Each structure stands twice: as structure tokens, then as C-alpha cells.
Amino acid sequence: MNILVTGGLGFIGSHTVIELVKNAHEVIIVDSLVNSKIEVLDRLHEITGVKPTFYQIDVTDEAKVEEIFLTHKIDGVIHFAGLKAVGESVSKPIAYYYNNLVSTMVLSKMCLKHGIGKFVFSSSATVYGDQPSPLKEEMALQKTTNPYGETKAISERILTDVSQANDGFAVSLLRYFNPVGAHESGLIGEDPNGIPNNLMPFVTKVAKGKLTRLSVFGNDYETADGTGVRDYIHVMDLAEGHVKAIENLSKGVNVYNLGTGTGVSVLELVNAFMKVNNVDVPYEIVGRRPGDIAICFADPEKAEQELGWKATRSVEDMVRDAWKFEVDNS
Ligand code: UFG
Numbered sequence: 001m002n003i004l005v006t007g008g009l010g011f012i013g014s015h016t017v018i019e020l021v022k023n024a025h026e027v028i029i030v031d032s033l034v035n036s037k038i039e040v041l042d043r044l045h046e047i048t049g050v051k052p053t054f055y056q057i058d059v060t061d062e063a064k065v066e067e068i069f070l071t072h073k074i075d076g077v078i079h080f081a082g083l084k085a086v087g088e089s090v091s092k093p094i095a096y097y098y099n100n101l102v103s104t105m106v107l108s109k110m111c112l113k114h115g116i117g118k119f120v121f122s123s124s125a126t127v128y129g130d131q132p133s134p135l136k137e138e139m140a141l142q143k144t145t146n147p148y149g150e151t152k153a154i155s156e157r158i159l160t161d162v163s164q165a166n167d168g169f170a171v172s173l174l175r176y177f178n179p180v181g182a183h184e185s186g187l188i189g190e191d192p193n194g195i196p197n198n199l200m201p202f203v204t205k206v207a208k209g210k211l212t213r214l215s216v217f218g219n220d221y222e223t224a225d226g227t228g229v230r231d232y233i234h235v236m237d238l239a240e241g242h243v244k245a246i247e248n249l250s251k252g253v254n255v256y257n258l259g260t261g262t263g264v265s266v267l268e269l270v271n272a273f274m275k276v277n278n279v280d281v282p283y284e285i286v287g288r289r290p291g292d293i294a295i296c297f298a299d300p301e302k303a304e305q306e307l308g309w310k311a312t313r314s315v316e317d318m319v320r321d322a323w324k325f326e327v328d329n330s
Contacts, residue, residue: 001118002026002073003246006059006107007080008052009036011190012122012179014044015239016078018188021048023243028072030065031081032058035193043187059103062110069114076118076246079107082151085197086126086291089148100151101158108162108169117168119159120245123175125231125259125296127153133231133263134299137175137255145291156255163253170252172245177231177259177298179238181318182325189325190235200232200318203270204326207279214281216266218288223295227266231259231297234313234321244309259298260311273319 003020007013008029014036020027021044029041029052038056045051053072057064059081068074082100083089089096104121111119126149128135129142141153156173163171180200182189195211196202205211219226241258264272274281304310 001075001246002028004028004030004068004072004074004077005080006030006077006103007036007082009033009038009040010080012176012235012238013080014040014188015183015235016080016242017044017052018047018183019236019239019243021050021052023247027052028068028074029054030057030059030068032056035083037191040188047183047185047187059106060099062106065106065110069110074114074116076120077107077111077116078120078242078246079104080122082122084148086146086148087197089146093147096147096151101154104155104158108159112162112166112169117170118246118249119169120172120174120242120249121155121159123156123173124149124152125175125177125257125298127156127175130293133295133297134261135257135296136299137257137302160253170249170254172249172254172256174241174245175255175257176238177233177257177296179235180232181234181236181313181321183236184321186324186328189322189329191329199266199269200322203273203281204322206283207273207277207281207323208326208330210330212282214270214283215286216270216283217286217292219285220288221294223265225265225267228292229263229265229295229297231262232264232269232315232318233258233260233311234318237311237313241303241307241309244307248307250306254306256303256307257298257300258303259300261298261300263295263297264315269315269319272315273323276316276319277323279323
């Protein structure tokens with residue numbers, strides 16, 4: 001298939017491009033570079049042997065997006081592009097609602113106009129709100145604690161309505177849990193601008209000595225060691241999930257959790273990182289971070305049953321590959 005990948009130079013998008021090319025798909029990448037780097041394109045070339053077609057475009061720009069739909073024969077769209085910093089979304093709600101919702105509307109509108117019937121969307125486990133894990137796809141969505149989360153829930157609704165109104169428009173809503181790690185080559189990985197918000201990139205920077213110490217946000221949760229529990233998933237497993245999702249897309253609206261099904265605490269992840277990589281990660285326990293929940297992990301059964309996809313990489317693989325990317329690129 002010819003697949004348009006928005007945000008294809010970002011963390012999850014770039015790893016997915018590798019898997020798409022590996023599975024003989026042609027990729028057209030669109031990325032605004034607001035939160036990614038052009039060097040990733042050369043790295044993708046180095047890893048896959050193929051230089052994907054690339055356009056530096058903001059997908060809220062309908063005229064520019066339409067030019068791409070007119071230039072290329074596209075079979076499907078995987079839409080990753082979006083703003084994703086939870087804290088920033090609270091201080092800049094308009095930027096988040098505008099970018100993340102207009103992009104979804106522009107792309108789905110172009111798909112309808114140009115007869116493209118496959119759409120895969122980057123959603124998030126955050127749409128479940130604070131419900132008991134394991135989280136299942138049929139659970140009702142709950143209001144999230146921040147505008148970023150709301151943009152994911154509203155995008156899901158927009159795409160659901162568009163699909164219900166248009167028979168040939170099939171959608172897959174992929175709810176990611178906590179993507180971490182990097183491609184095993186160490187050539188691409190997670191490279192956020194500024195001080196990382198998420199646990200794993202923060203840990204790699206502390207281990208490297210670029211940041212002094214990790215703040216562990218709370219050890220008084222109702223969990224085995226008191227720290228927050230999440231379902232960390234290797235980004236290459238997630239990438240494989242996207243290929244399966246677009247290749248096996250059924251009619252209508254399809255919702256899948258992409259997680260491992262296993263909860264891991266902050267301290268378990270940090271201890272695994274130190275042990276596997278033989279490096280120290282100084283940390284201190286501080287107060288809870290507002291908006292955090294205690295436990296969040298997936299029931300990943302549905303994706304296995306319907307897509308034949310299952311995460312296979314371990315926490316050890318995740319911490320090893322995340323560290324390799326940090327060491328090789330600093
Ligand atoms: N944490 C720390 N210290 C840090 C950063 C995080 O202790 O410096 C803890 C958090 O409190 C939480 C865990 O590490 O318990 C994971 O935090 P992340 O920020 O890495 O991830 P979240 O689970 O908060 O959020 C992630 C994505 C969101 C997405 C959400 C969906 O960042 O985009 O998962 O579940 F919405």
C-alpha cells in the first residue's frame with residue numbers, strides 16, 4: 001500500500017515507518033518538524049535502505065495537504081502528527097485543540113474527497129480516565145484531566161462519526177499505553193525538546209548526567225511499592241501494531257489497546273534500567289504530580305484476537321534500547 005504517515009519523523013511515527021517499509025509498503029511522510037528533526041529522515045534511509053518521500057507540512061494546512069492527495073495515489077493514512085505534552089496542554093489549550101482537532105478533520109475530509117478508505121489514528125489510554133485496570137476497549141470513555149487527553153477523545157468521536165456517515169471509510173483507533181525504548185540500531189529514538197515530561201527520557205538524561213536526579217512523583221499510591229504503575233510498551237512493538245492495524249483493517253470503527261497487559265511501577269522501571277545498563281540513576285521521592293492516576297494497564301486481548309498482534313519485547317529490551325539511543329546520540 002501507499003501510506004501517508006503524518007508525524008512520520010516523530011518518536012512513534014519514525015519507528016512505524018521502518019516497519020511499514022520492512023513490510024513492503026510505500027511511505028509518504030508529512031511532518032511539520034515542530035517536535036522532530038530532519039536528520040531522522042537520513043536515519044530512516046540508513047536503517048531501511050529506502051529514502052521515503054517527505055513533505056514539511058503542517059497538517060492543519062488544508063490546501064497543502066490536498067496537494068499531496070492530488071500528487072500521490074494514497075491507499076491509507078496513519079495519523080500521528082499532534083501536540084502531546086500533557087502539562088503544556090493545560091497552559092495552551094487553544095494550540096492543542098486547534099492543532100489536534102483541525103488536523104484530524106482536514107485529513108478525514110481529504111480521505112472522503114479523494115476516495116481513501118483506511119485511516120489509523122494515534123489515540124491514548126488517557127481516554128479511559130481513572131477506571132480500574134486492566135482497561136478494555138468497551139469501557140466508556142471518561143473525562144480526562146487535561147486538554148491533550150480531550151483532543152484524543154474528541155478526535156476518536158470525530159472519526160467515529162465520519163466513519164458511521166461514510167460506508168467506505170474504515171477507522172482504527174489505537175490506544176497507546178506508555179511507549180518507550182528505541183530502534184535496536186540506536187539510530188532513532190525518543191528525543192524530546194527541552195526537559196522531558198515523561199519518565200523514560202528523563203531517566204536516560206539523569207543516567208547520562210545531563211540532569212541531576214529523577215523526581216519520583218509520589219510513593220503513597222495503592223500499589224505494591226507505592227509508586228505509579230503503567231503499561232510500558234517497546235516502541236517497536238507499537239510500530240508493528242500499526243502495520244497489523246492498517247493491513248487488517250475491518251469495515252467501520254475498530255478500537256484497540258496497544259499495550260503489554262503488564263503493569264510496572266516507577267521504581268521497578270528505574271531499578272531495571274540501572275541493573276540492565278549497569279548505570280546509576282539518582283532519584284528522590286517527591287509529591288504526586290497533579291492529574292496522575294495510580295494504575296493504568298491494558299487488556300491487550302482484542303488486538304491479539306483480531307489483528308494477530310501481541311507485544312513481545314521485555315522491560316529489559318525497553319531500558320537497554322532507550323539507553324543505547326541516549327549513549328549513541330550524545
Ligand atoms: N514519573 C515520575 N517522574 C517523572 C516522570 C514521570 O515519577 O519525572 C511517573 C509518573 O508519575 C507516572 C509514570 O512515571 O507514574 C509515567 O509517567 P509518564 O509521564 O511517562 O507517562 P503518563 O502515564 O503520565 O502519560 C503517558 C503519556 C500521555 C498519555 C498517557 C496515557 O505521556 O501522553 O500516558 O496513559 F496520555
